[in-house]
Amino acid sequence: MATSVRAPRVELVRDDKLLTRISGLLRQAEGTDNEHEAQAFMQAAQRLATAASIDLAVARSHAGGNRRVTPEQRNIAIGTAGKRGLRTYVQLFVAIARANDITCDVASNSTFVYAYGFPGDIDTCEALYGSLVVQMVAASDAYLKSGAYKSETSARVVTERRGWVSRRVVEEKQLSPITARLNFQSAFAERIGKRLVQARDEARAQAVANDGGQSDSGTALVLRNKEIEVRDFHQETSTARGTWQSQSASAGYSEGARRAGDRAGRRARLGDDVQLDGTRGALEA
Template identity: 60%
Template sequence: MLGCGSRHRDGRSVAGVSSEKMLTRIGGLLRQAESTDNEHESAAFMAAAQRLATASSIDLAVARAHATGREQRVTPTQRLVHIGEPGKRGLRTYAQLFLVIAAANDVQCDIAQTSAVVYAYGFAADIDVCEALYTSLLVQMVRASDTYIKSGTYRSETTVRTVVERRGGRRVTSRVRRPVAAVTARLNFQTAYAARIGQRLADAKQEAQTEAVSAPETSAETALVLRGKELELRDYYREHSTARGTWRGVKATAGHSSDARRAGDRAARTARLGNSPELPSPRGRIGS
């Protein structure tokens, strides 16, 4: 495994009720994002969904900070997120997509060397948000990359390959230019897609947190709660993580395609959020 770098008076859990309301509201924004063909409206709904997720997480943190007496205090947890079966193509880019979503939602992750499983550490509501976003964005990433590959535009580009030949009983290594392969184009497209999604979510998170701590009447308390949550999650991760080494994502040896990366970045800039029935499970696992 590698590193990635309270209750109501009626007995219901504050975290559970807040989490349900949060997911319902986020789901509404996701459906709005997916139902519009206007890319600017879609981007606005996406940012709103992320801001709501961040703001809701802050509310949960405040609830935890005020939990006293017999009230049950919500603590971090660990959850396994199955990306797919070991050996399947695309696992690294799929895992990368989940990791950038997690980074924007206060969830720390370890990952199996095969990239088939992600170990998510965080508060349950935050992990729920990550899985909902991942499920939606994974479908869009795969569809967009399929469309790009079918267009064939990557074929006009070449990339440098290392070729090993036998000449007179000796191994001779040379570097030659070859047309970009479909698998290379797909990996580059999805890598750029994940990177841009990560930046968009990070920007939305920063905007939400800046707004949350700018309210004069609650800014000091909110800042302290956020810091407390950060420290609690850090301590939990250190105590429970057994990761060794660092996950390096998509290998550089896969080759480079500038055209595919630009296309992946463009697709991610206009990505729409929403749960999709095409996935067999809420975690977007690659089938066997």
């Protein structure tokens, strides 16, 4: 584990060697038709990213002076205003961000996200998102083209008025394509988040175990300090107000579409087309 490396050099090693190794794991995930192997490769990539992030955090804790790497705020373009389904794209990004020590603020129209965290962690987050968002859209397109959603229904709570009396009731109707897509993609994002968090937690537990397994070990304290540093940076920098919601209040709920999205999230693989330099434009309308 790195102990006394200057922060700028550590970040350079991460950008070149680490992302090359992660890319190799992602290509292996893409190259197998076995769902369990693909999941294992993807989670291995997340564990590697987490382990490297821990090493970098330890290195930063030993780096002093003005050259020490600090958190940054980065604007991540999600899509153009008016595009349907931007909330689910944001939901996916936020789910990936949580697994990589990133705090997010979201634009009210979901067109962009402000990511707060260390540069290398944001790079990893963007790389994962750049591949997974394409898979999410492709999987939801295939689900709609299959016609499976046509036998499903959606439910939402509406206000029913009769004269002076009003009451809230559950309205159930045939599932529309847009509602099917939103439910599918939302469940996909949730499943991806759970998989990545599991991989992250395993990597952290292993790192702490290697350092003695105590809650006050050097690694555990470094991780806690890193979390506090990002949180404090966000509180000092953010001007966000209110709470972002992943689902619109008017959106219907479909158990069938969500089950399909969850299955797709379990099968999701990362391909060799992922952009590991952290650059990605907004999705087109």
